[in-house]
Amino acid sequence: MTIHDVAEAANVSPSTVSNFLNGRPERMNPKTRRRIENAISKLGYRPSKVARQLRTGHPTTIGLVVPSVANPFWGTFARHLERNALADGFHLLLCNSQRDPGREREYVEQMWADGIRGVVLCSSLPDVEHVVPLLDKGLAIVTFDRTPQASDPPGLANISVDNVVGAELATTHLLGLGHTRIAFVSGTLDSMNRRARYRGFCLALERAGLDPAQAPTWEAPEGTYGDRDIAELGKQAAIELLQREHPPTAIVAVNDLCAFGVFAGARSLGRDIPGQLSVTGFDDIVLADLATPPLTTVRQPLSDLSEAAFAQLRAAMSGDPSAHGRSLTMRPELVVRASTSAPPD
């Protein structure tokens, strides 16, 4: 089923069919147009995107690299982005990096060879050295959830929520409730957004006259990380922290999955949430408001974020210089639910 078949069926040349497909069909002889239309629909013809792309170089697919779509946060982001892409005629190639720089690089190179010219990279790794060769070749990359660094190559745009502010919001909320022994729980602090969240946590503490260095923090050993493990980590952290001599009365978890792990850990010790322990999350994933108790968390405006990321990517792909290196940071919002309350006594 090629353009030739259509041409033959419509008694025109292939290029006329092509003109119909690409040029302005309006400016054709109505009769020819009708014939072509009929032929196309009768034959159920669709132009081969492969051939088309080889010829024009115009990509038809964008890439998405996430740590793991098994994490509902990334799953939701992927769904949003796919919707944005589709609305613009693009398809979405999905890659799970497990936050491994090597895999990220390999993926991105494969994509380049695949003819993909734009990718949304949800890396949050501080170092993006591994993708600059591709950037140089002309691949448009928009990073997501990653604070821009001075050392970043120019032309790398980033879309993310302000993680510092988000964590501050959560911590300040806890402080306002009267908590003073607040712990920070995270996986390894190897990603930028996690570090930023930790920074926000510290900032809020300082502002309240507390010493962040005194605040218990629990960080997973290096290399432990996988998105599917983060909940397990939260659980261990909670168990460990709550059995200390002066256990925290509140925990700021690095994300919702981690917070759920904290829930599980607290429960295994018979602690009541929020009665004996307040917990905050980050992300506001689907299940946050369904949890027991519903989770107080920092919401990421995923729909807006993915839309911005896609817009930025399109601009970068079309070589729009105004898109060059323009990062966008959105302000997150605290969603207060039932997992936080005043500290006991």
Next chain:
Amino acid sequence: MTIHDVAEAANVSPSTVSNFLNGRPERMNPKTRRRIENAISKLGYRPSKVARQLRTGHPTTIGLVVPSVANPFWGTFARHLERNALADGFHLLLCNSQRDPGREREYVEQMWADGIRGVVLCSSLPDVEHVVPLLDKGLAIVTFDRTPQASDPPGLANISVDNVVGAELATTHLLGLGHTRIAFVSGTLDSMNRRARYRGFCLALERAGLDPAQAPTWEAPEGTYGDRDIAELGKQAAIELLQREHPPTAIVAVNDLCAFGVFAGARSLGRDIPGQLSVTGFDDIVLADLATPPLTTVRQPLSDLSEAAFAQLRAAMSGDPSAHGRSLTMRPELVVRASTSAPPD
């Protein structure tokens, strides 16, 4: 960066480079081979998959259509499938159908035009009429989580868990605990797996001498469905059911997300789980064991399922006749956790 550049750098013809890439590099003059290898690595050359596919017709990507990756179940499945695909050199194109047959068809047609020749369709719609034209053209389709129908086109393979058995397992477990007033809660019963689960529920009841027609069931109004709403539905259902005159002492939820909704509904009414209400789910998503209380549910062996789906797809794509219409049904496993116990009194 084309094959010509490499050829030039290595002082050979393009076709020799191609031979090196595809034919047996062993059977070449070691010197030429070395030169080509050097040229390739120096230039960082990767063959264009687009051109390659146009020429050979060999696809490099497979498609995945899921209702929504925002649902952790599908997200997890997508991650597994991507892994399987990658191990075989394939990439994964992701599509979210929202269970809309029209979108499914459109996606599948787009994919065909994109040069994709194999797709895993997570449809569970009873009717697959909308994709038979593509099947006829030669697209390999493996459906997932969908019981084969007599009316199915031949050549359509399906991989799924035995949903009837799964629901029976859950219901029988509840029965064994002493429950007699057990409700079934679902979204609209428009999908095959949901119907199958309902059937399993009824079967278990009958075997225990109970009349399924007497069992309270709650089904969402037609068209309400979106995967993101199912939890909300579960919540409404629980609230409604628990306020009846003779409320159920146990609820079989159609999946885990729905069960979490039931949790939320019960909680809003101040009911204790499992003290006053036992709840079972289906799927065993990541968060099932982290919930409060941990959810008793029916586990789908997702890793095995996705592996089987991919294997089947590969076989179908390579025209292996033994793959033709061979469906595989795996037995699910009941995972007993803390959301179920003996009924009150």
Next chain:
DNA sequence: CTGAAAGCGCTAACAA
């Protein structure tokens, strides 16, 4: 063992 030539399906000047 290596190269020349043809063509996958399509588009885009350019010519008619």
Next chain:
DNA sequence: TTGTTAGCGCTTTCAG
């Protein structure tokens, strides 16, 4: 308004 031509980057006979 429509058709002719060339070529995107690659593979694959078939000669040399």
